[in-house]
Amino acid sequence: MKNKAYKIHKKIQMIVLYIIVGLGAVGMVLPFSWMVSTSFKEKTYFFEYPPELIPENPSIKNYINAWTSGNFQHYFLNSMFVALISVFFVVLFSAMMAYAFARLEFPGKEVIFYTIIFVLMVPNMVGIIPQFLVAKTLNLRNSLLGLILFYVSGSIPFNTFLLRGFFETLPHELEDAILIDGGNYFTIFFKMIIPLSTPALATVSIFSFLGFWDEYILALTLIDDVSKRTLPVAIATFQGQHGTDWGLVFAASLIAVIPVIIVFTSLQRYFVGGLTQGAFKG
Amino acid sequence: MKINKKKQQVFSAYLFILPGLILYLVFLIYPILKAFQMSFYEWSIMPGEINKFVGLANYGRAFSDPIVGLSLRNTILYTVVTVPGQMILALFVALLLNTITKGKVFFRVVYYIPVVTSWVIVSLLFKYLFQSPKGIINYMLVNVLHVIQEPIPWLRAASTAFIPILALGIWKGIGWTMVILLSALQTIPPELYEVAEIDGANGWQKLTKITLPLIRPTLVFTFVMLMIGGFNVFISVVMITNGGPLQKTEVILSYLYHQAFDFLDFGYGSALSFLLALIIATLSYLQIRFLRKPEELA
Numbered sequence: 001m002k003n004k005a006y007k008i009h010k011k012i013q014m015i016v017l018y019i020i021v022g023l024g025a026v027g028m029v030l031p032f033s034w035m036v037s038t039s040f041k042e043k044t045y046f047f048e049y050p051p052e053l054i055p056e057n058p059s060i061k062n063y064i065n066a067w068t069s070g071n072f073q074h075y076f077l078n079s080m081f082v083a084l085i086s087v088f089f090v091v092l093f094s095a096m097m098a099y100a101f102a103r104l105e106f107p108g109k110e111v112i113f114y115t116i117i118f119v120l121m122v123p124n125m126v127g128i129i130p131q132f133l134v135a136k137t138l139n140l141r142n143s144l145l146g147l148i149l150f151y152v153s154g155s156i157p158f159n160t161f162l163l164r165g166f167f168e169t170l171p172h173e174l175e176d177a178i179l180i181d182g183g184n185y186f187t188i189f190f191k192m193i194i195p196l197s198t199p200a201l202a203t204v205s206i207f208s209f210l211g212f213w214d215e216y217i218l219a220l221t222l223i224d225d226v227s228k229r230t231l232p233v234a235i236a237t238f239q240g241q242h243g244t245d246w247g248l249v250f251a252a253s254l255i256a257v258i259p260v261i262i263v264f265t266s267l268q269r270y271f272v273g274g275l276t277q278g279a280f281k282g
Numbered sequence: 283m284k285i286n287k288k289k290q291q292v293f294s295a296y297l298f299i300l301p302g303l304i305l306y307l308v309f310l311i312y313p314i315l316k317a318f319q320m321s322f323y324e325w326s327i328m329p330g331e332i333n334k335f336v337g338l339a340n341y342g343r344a345f346s347d348p349i350v351g352l353s354l355r356n357t358i359l360y361t362v363v364t365v366p367g368q369m370i371l372a373l374f375v376a377l378l379l380n381t382i383t384k385g386k387v388f389f390r391v392v393y394y395i396p397v398v399t400s401w402v403i404v405s406l407l408f409k410y411l412f413q414s415p416k417g418i419i420n421y422m423l424v425n426v427l428h429v430i431q432e433p434i435p436w437l438r439a440a441s442t443a444f445i446p447i448l449a450l451g452i453w454k455g456i457g458w459t460m461v462i463l464l465s466a467l468q469t470i471p472p473e474l475y476e477v478a479e480i481d482g483a484n485g486w487q488k489l490t491k492i493t494l495p496l497i498r499p500t501l502v503f504t505f506v507m508l509m510i511g512g513f514n515v516f517i518s519v520v521m522i523t524n525g526g527p528l529q530k531t532e533v534i535l536s537y538l539y540h541q542a543f544d545f546l547d548f549g550y551g552s553a554l555s556f557l558l559a560l561i562i563a564t565l566s567y568l569q570i571r572f573l574r575k576p577e578e579l580a
Contacts, residue, residue, distance in 0.1 A: 014382065021378050024371075025392045028457070032395070034418055035407050047416035050425060093302035105288075106295035112303065119310055123514050123562060125535050126555040127313035129542050130320065134313055153309035156302050185294035214400035216517055221543065232402040236521065239406065246410050253403040264398045268391060 035250045039063070044247035062251035066238075071227060072252065075234040080259075082144050082230060083212040086151040090208050091201055094156050098163035099189050103175070116157045124154065128221060135222050142225035150222070151212050159204050166200040167193060203270045206263060213259060231256045321553035327546050340553035349529055350554065353537040356444060360533065361512030364451035368508055369501070371452065372459035377493070379460070380467040390464070394457040404454055405521035412436040412446040412522075440530035443523050447531065450518050455511070459504050466500035467493065502573045506566055513562050534558045 033053065038044055040058040066072055100106065101113055131150060132141075140146025170193065178188050194201070216232040223229055229237075235256060238249045321341070324334040344350045375393065379386055396404060411418045413436075420433035436442050470493065478488050494501070516535040519525065525532035525540065532540075534554060542551030 017378050017382055018385075021375065021382065021389055024375055025389055028393050028396055028453070031404075031407055031411060031453070032399075034411065038410070047413065049416045049421070051416075051418055051421055093305065096298040097302040100295040100298040104291055104295040104298070106292045109295075112299065115311065116306075119306075119314070121563060121566065122314055122559055123510075123535075123555070125514070125516065125538070126317055126559050127310060128539075129548050129551050129555070130313035130316035131309065132543075133316070133548075134309065149305065150309055153305040156306050157310070160302065185291065185298070189298070210398060214402070216400070216402050232400055235406070236402050239409075249406055250410075253406065257399060257403065260398055260400075264394075265391070268387075 036254065038246050039250035039254055041247050044245055062245075062247040063255065066248055066252040066255060069248075071229070072234065072255075074227065075229050075231050076255070078144060078229065079213060079231040079256075082147050082151065083209050086148045086155075086212045087205050087208045089148070089152045090155045090159055091205055093152065094159035094204065095163055095194065095197070095201065096189070097156065097160045098167055099193055101160065102164045102167035103172075104185065116160060119157045120161065125217070128217065131218070132221055141222055142228050144228060146222060147219060147230070150218050151215065154218075155208055155211065159208065162204060163197070163200060166197060170196055199270065202267065206267050206270055209263060210260060213256075317552040317555060320549050321556050323549045325548040325552075327548060333549075336549070340550045341557070343550060344553055344557055349532060349537060350534075352529070353532045353534045356531060357513055357515065357533045357535075359444070360448060360451060360515050361509055363448050364455065365505065365508045365512050367448075367452040368455040368459050369504065372456045372504075373463055373501075375456065376460045376463040376467055377489070379464055390461060393460055396454045397457040399454075401454075401517040402521060404450060405518045408446045408450045408518075409437070409522045414438065437523055438527060440527055443527060443531045447515070447518050447522055450522070451512070451515065455508065459508065462504055463497065463500060466497040470496050499574070502569070505573070506569050509565060509569065510562055513558065513565075 034051075037053050037055055039062050040055045040060070041048075042057070042059050042061055044062075101109065135141045135146050135150070138146075140149065174192050175188050178192060183191070214232055215230070216236070219230045219233045220236075223233065235249065235252050238245075238252055320333075322335060322337060324336050324339075326333050379389055382389075412420075414420055415433035415435070417433075417436070419436070423430050424433055434442055436446060474492050474496075475488055478492060483491065514535060515533050516539070519531060519533050519536045520539070523531040525536050529537075535558070538551045538554035538558070541547045541554065
């Protein structure tokens with residue numbers, strides 16, 4: 001009898017838990033549902049009152065307008081190009097550096113590694129003014145290549161730090177075998193380290209991709225040429241000086257979010273792994 | 283033979299670090315050092331013109347600039363509100379998710395959606411929600427919940443314009459903190475709770491005597507990271523109020539960005555960025571020094 005009462009008590013407790021967690025989840029999603037709703041409404045210069053969460057006459061006009069307006073498709077491609085190329089080089093260069101720091105001995109190793117840790121603690125914005133000047137001097141303003149170079153350099157310290165921790169855990173026996181067989185350190189890196197580190201490299205790639213896809217400050221500072229804009233800057237400028245066509249802004253935003261959702265939901269397991277790795281290594 | 287092998291290793295190591303190191307020195311280290319140098323100059327942006335060395339004048343100016351005081355106050359307000367806000371809510375959700383059996387992954391994904399959405403987009407979203415008089419938040423408060431009579435002119439009034447920025451800061455960060463805390467909670471062996479239950483411990487005692495002490499390093503880590511993030515608040519301010527009305531919602535980074543790229547005062551902007559870096563470094567050091575127990579310092 002007592003046991004039964006206890007079981008019912010536990011069950012009620014569980015239901016209450018789910019209700020609270022569910023309400024929190026609604027709080028996370030509700031703002032987005034207004035965004036989606038507004039993107040399907042027309043004439044959103046004016047605010048309807050009372051606002052309707054379910055649009056009366058849903059229309060995909062905003063999506064068509066956003067996608068075909070001005071340079072939007074071009075901006076989408078700019079963003080994709082910059083993000084993908086940057087990810088490739090960040091992963092390659094960070095992994096190479098991390099390998100040297102994790103498994104090779106060379107003079108200056110400590111000093112170089114500590115400057116990397118030092119840079120991790122300096123806020124990104126500290127360098128933004130001279131970065132603007134460097135870009136100007138090297139003729140890298142208004143250039144996607146310039147943006148890529150800054151993105152890659154900016155993410156090298158953190159990713160090197162992260163991958164170094166992972167590479168240190170790999171076994172040493174194989175390495176000796178490769179050297180005895182006449183291989184060199186590059187053979188070890190490409191034939192052993194890289195294949196054994198797919199999960200860590202995937203994590204680094206995903207986080208880097210999302211970071212580059214959403215990057216705003218450098219893109220805003222370094223790019224003036226309208227045709228070289230990336231999506232975040234383009235979306236920010238959709239907001240008008242006097243009136244904002246919110247439906248258009250949100251249709252454009254949601255198009256920009258699609259790659260993020262695809263990457264995030266399909267590679268969700270790497271996210272948590274990556275986060276906790278960062279957490280416990282930090 | 284052995285010396286040769288060693289030489290080969292050193293040579294290879296340099297080849298491995300070379301590409302990354304060059305990029306890192308040119309595009310990251312050099313700009314940081316350059317910013318330090320610029321902070322002592324009245325920097326001219328015109329090519330060929332001489333930059334005037336002014337010593338500590340830029341730093342002196344920062345201490346007497348009322349907007350710097352206001353920006354610093356807003357930055358601290360943002361950190362003091364959003365860091366505990368995120369941590370308490372995230373801990374609460376993490377504890378609940380750690381107890382439930384089904385749907386854990388689903389909820390983790392849902393809470394994480396704001397984290398992966400770009401700052402630009404969620405800032406625009408919050409700006410939209412807090413429009414007045416006919417925005418969604420005003421509608422909810424006036425017509426649905428009936429807590430106020432008249433709509434609040436959120437972004438147009440200095441006293442309320444910072445609230446959407448604070449709300450966004452908490453809302454966007456809960457998921458990140460929660461995922462990290464949840465993974466720490468999952469490392470706690472369930473036997474500990476069983477033993478405590480046999481000893482007659484209640485829920486609160488289990489939380490304060492077992493859970494919190496065991497995830498303490500993770501709590502310290504998230505606290506330090508969130509605080510650094512808080513002092514770096516920028517995009518949401520630029521997108522939602524752009525420092526307005528009348529510079530009343532300016533934060534350190536938005537103010538230095540405006541000084542540098544609107545007024546082209548590069549020397550002053552650099553000095554402000556170093557002051558911010560100094561504040562962050564000091565606070566991080568103090569937190570790690572005093573919040574971590576001696577045995578965790580190593």
